[in-house]
Amino acid sequence: MSGGPLPSGQNAPTVLRIVLGKRLRELREERRLGLSDAARVLDVNQLTVRRLESGQVGFKLPYVKALLELYEVRPEEAGEFLAMTEQANKPGWWHSFRDALPDWFRAYVSLETSASVLRVYEPHYVTGLLQTADYARAVIRAGFPEAPAEAVEQRVELRLRRQDLLDSPDAPSLWVVMEEAALRRFVGPPRVMRTQIGRLIEALERPRITLRILPLAAGAHPGTSGHFTYFRFGERELQDIVYTEVGLTSALYYDQRRDVVPHLETHTGMSQLAAKLVPDARAYLTGLQKEYDR
Template identity: 50%
Template structure:
């Protein structure tokens, strides 16, 4: 298992910070400089340099400038351009205003979600957050946080609504979801809420960037019966595919090729096993009429 990021109290990294960290690593390796040598240039430990490259800490501008020079970057315009990007990367994401209710481990998820070109996922229990109605979202939040104050639930619901604008923006990512039939059979929030949720999903199938597939009970066992996960793919070459798996107490991020390939292979097999996306709207309509 390899964690692509290790969110600290300073906040989850923006995707741009991940990109610049990777670029710093590439510059160091091309210059033939070890982590230890880079650390000595900054008068810090090699671990500090590694954490900068892995986007586990913010990019201190004096450190970045010193590293660029150490790596042989001397053109003033090239250095100033990199530093300008570093300052931009250090700015908190829009979700930072929700830090009172949003844990760092999920802040990282929101950052990846907002920058991905493709989002693929398997959901065995809930409609994906990006496609939930307000009533359905409130019911799921309350079920997961039974002791939370109403104000906290309201804040989380507002955050989820903000995230949903991603689906219909001009440069919206491809959202490709496989949902287990269980998702549609469990009456979260009551049957009225479920009918409205199914109608929302039917509308989503009409969007050019949304592909929904349902894994029917009749399909039998499948490769991802361990739990939900997401896979993010980016246009920027510096960022590898990243897989995310969630538990009751947090989330884990994977960027090693072998790890991500395991998730991708499972999802590809499931897509072949599930009902084709072209039939999803009819399936949803049939279920809605049964309620």
């Protein structure tokens, strides 16, 4: 992680907690107060204040009230802040799936749930937000061959639950660049692939979903280093963030401009190349679906 606000472990915060932490930092800086001033009022060390401002710990209401008084926040604004604090302390919906969520992926689900724009590059599989249940089950079984059936089904349920955000009134814009290899890789029997391709065809009808297919003929390109997801948010306090996986058991979350911009430019370039080489994704998918009928 490059200077970002997101831990990848057990205490991965909700986006609201990150937003409130940054607002607390802004209020402190507006008053020209240092970390030591806030720490003195709370009777804690400066590291605790820093972790509070980065959203890495839960907000204790007495702490927040004391800081708002120190920063001379107006009563009506303080009331709104405290109400948001109570909301931020509530666990995300994914908390009930904690046994199915790797530590390093918990922050991802929080970001995904709150993003206004998602840009995804998928070289290996259909992206999780567009997977059918049978396809997801086959992918998960391949990744966790020793897992009991109950654990597999819990992961499938989590993946399908994540897809609910696409049907919400404030659904994000989802822009996916997918390698042709991901669509030609058999995941389960042909019937699973036929249904999965059908799901992608249906997704093309959604105005907030863009799907680009990068054919094998594209050859080598900047994105071949691996899967990544780019997040953009409506909240002014949150900068763009990029998620990349590292091996099989960890991930990195970047929020520094020097790291985020190259991923954004790469995604845009791949999308333009894909649109040029496969200008009609629907026609391509329809033809591919027929191949799985044979």
